Amino acid sequence: MAETKRSTGRGQRTAPAEAGSQRRSELLALAADLFAERGFVVTTVREIADAAGILSGSLYYHFDSKESMVDEILREFLDFQQRLYDEVLREQTDPRATLTELVRRSFRAMHQYRSAVTIYQNEAKYLQQFERFGYLRRAANDFERTWIKVLQQGQDAGVFRADLNVKIAYRFIRDTVWTSVHWYNPRGRLNAEVIAEQYIAILCGGIMTGQG
């Protein structure tokens, strides 16, 4: 029953175990991998529990809901991402350096938070429809503003081509960079740094030699 079930109006019932617990982190990592690999909706709490070697009900000792698991996974990544962007913007002033550095660090983030990034890519649209995940949209908007500002400044400074629509260029870069998480293999030959440099090369100079 939607209504008569939970909302007894008694207390908050925050996540049972403290937010910092060891076990929590382990379980969260497991869940993140499954959500990334198979999809949030399709992954069952029983699968997560199986992966952890416990029963599904036991997960609820640590978490309020399956929902709150993704929530925690995504928030952590988004916070990290936010700090990372802030850092770059503080350190760099040159538009080109800023842009390449944003790309480089995005790839590094992708390497570090691989599952979270995948989940973000795949599930954000679905999750956004629920109030609880409104922050996903806000974060996306913040990131967009950051990139667009850099691109605009570079264009104004004559560093980036004037014939480019910054909005399109932004999407071009964003999609290109972040979608790679879908095939990026952290243990493969093509590590994050290599890919980043290749992407930067194409972005900055295109694929043509100039003599086509």
Next chain:
Amino acid sequence: MAETKRSTGRGQRTAPAEAGSQRRSELLALAADLFAERGFVVTTVREIADAAGILSGSLYYHFDSKESMVDEILREFLDFQQRLYDEVLREQTDPRATLTELVRRSFRAMHQYRSAVTIYQNEAKYLQQFERFGYLRRAANDFERTWIKVLQQGQDAGVFRADLNVKIAYRFIRDTVWTSVHWYNPRGRLNAEVIAEQYIAILCGGIMTGQG
């Protein structure tokens, strides 16, 4: 779903209604829009039926299963895409022209088969795990071979930069082009042609002016 859920193994009863029927196409279009908008797993047959103004059970007069609906949707798009690529390869010989034409027509396909493309982007990985959808993987491989060949030929001919890893370049282009379906608005200011040309511009020449 016969395969993804029940897997009764009872063999494929042919779809009750003729494959070409009018009503079928309408229902398929409705389903495609919902699958694209909300996701295949999350879209219920009842939602599709609601959209069509009938009851969910009635859908089974037209289709074997929810599964067979996506199947049909994806096959149609993939066939189209195949023909389109064949065409380009027949018409063009110049690597640069081939590449730009592939991009251009991809955008055109995206415009025409918007829902199908979205579904393909979002659900292929999920659907591939079922035998019935093995052709998705095969199609992806075919497309990859096509692009890679073009890129390789261009690189061999000195038209495309030699320092690029063709595999990475391929993925770069593929992701960049096809992911745009997620935000492409067929009724927006930025129509498919405009975006295509901007993408081609970035791809070929990069975003730098050369004086950065």
Next chain:
Amino acid sequence: MAETKRSTGRGQRTAPAEAGSQRRSELLALAADLFAERGFVVTTVREIADAAGILSGSLYYHFDSKESMVDEILREFLDFQQRLYDEVLREQTDPRATLTELVRRSFRAMHQYRSAVTIYQNEAKYLQQFERFGYLRRAANDFERTWIKVLQQGQDAGVFRADLNVKIAYRFIRDTVWTSVHWYNPRGRLNAEVIAEQYIAILCGGIMTGQG
């Protein structure tokens, strides 16, 4: 998941079968008996389904939730009760006659809506805590006002003893009358009419001044 489960924001999803259906009424009667006999919380949807000879999931073709079943059961009874009271107030003007008639018809209602009355007695307090059932409190207040007005008028007219606190008297009567549903046996020797007359006898002999 509380949030990601239902609220897709698509359409109302009103009770699947029309409100007036035959089968609905049968199922509702079954549910009412169980809710009355065993308690709302303790009665499982499987028990209801078992009683109806179907599977628990099938109940959801007819009803949105277990909650909506009680809702319907209670509303129907409350509406009836409301009409019944209105009728008495329209027909009678003499306080004593009004009061005895209210008692008589309450017993008749109890006979007719036995399960619903029991559910109301037992579960109202629990259900009221949920917004959806706010009308239970409102109905109770309405009924209270009706009785209190009658008692007050009778007291003002010198028909009812002046030393009685009307509020206490009201509760006395209400509890005495309605609680009897807990032991009333519709097929027993003591039928509703007999009990009603006895109760009226006790009540009137008690609250009358002797000169009514």
Next chain:
Amino acid sequence: MAETKRSTGRGQRTAPAEAGSQRRSELLALAADLFAERGFVVTTVREIADAAGILSGSLYYHFDSKESMVDEILREFLDFQQRLYDEVLREQTDPRATLTELVRRSFRAMHQYRSAVTIYQNEAKYLQQFERFGYLRRAANDFERTWIKVLQQGQDAGVFRADLNVKIAYRFIRDTVWTSVHWYNPRGRLNAEVIAEQYIAILCGGIMTGQG
């Protein structure tokens, strides 16, 4: 609950802590309040533990089960009630005095064992179905016999009206008196004594022949 849910049949391990312990009583009082306020089934052991500032598992050091908590609560009240009735019957011989005294002391008991009385009213029917609580039925029967005897004696003596069915009259009184616990507010204006006297007034005025 060992019996109501698990029924492991493993026999009653004696409660870990001494039956008379201080902490036990505190916990029991807390539990009683919650059981009375929210209902036995609906109250979770976690809620009780929360109220006590400990974890739910810790309750099991003090008590065998949730079941054994109500058990203890109800037994204590029932014992008290039994002694109280015995007392009245020893002290009084006049039917009218006996009856009014029974009412008076019932209200006093209600005041003192408010939560226990509420629980008894609300949950006896549910709990009786479990063997362990068979004594609830026996106690109810004992009480009934007591009242009926008094009523019968009064009727035989010509003190109570002859046209009353003693069984109905008993139920009338019992329900009227005990149900008031549902709205009785120990800190309200209408204290137990006031209500008792009003109830006695109504009752006696009604059931007396006038020549008592």
Next chain:
DNA sequence: CATGAATGAGGGTTCATTCAT
């Protein structure tokens, strides 16, 4: 072509209870 009613498997979640520490 469509309805109405059902199936049956599974999903997320709850909760009394256990037990090693």
Next chain:
DNA sequence: TATGAATGAACCCTCATTCAT
């Protein structure tokens, strides 16, 4: 005495699918 983590059974509900009419 209490904690922390888990168990396991049950619960409400969803949904693709079936089928007689």
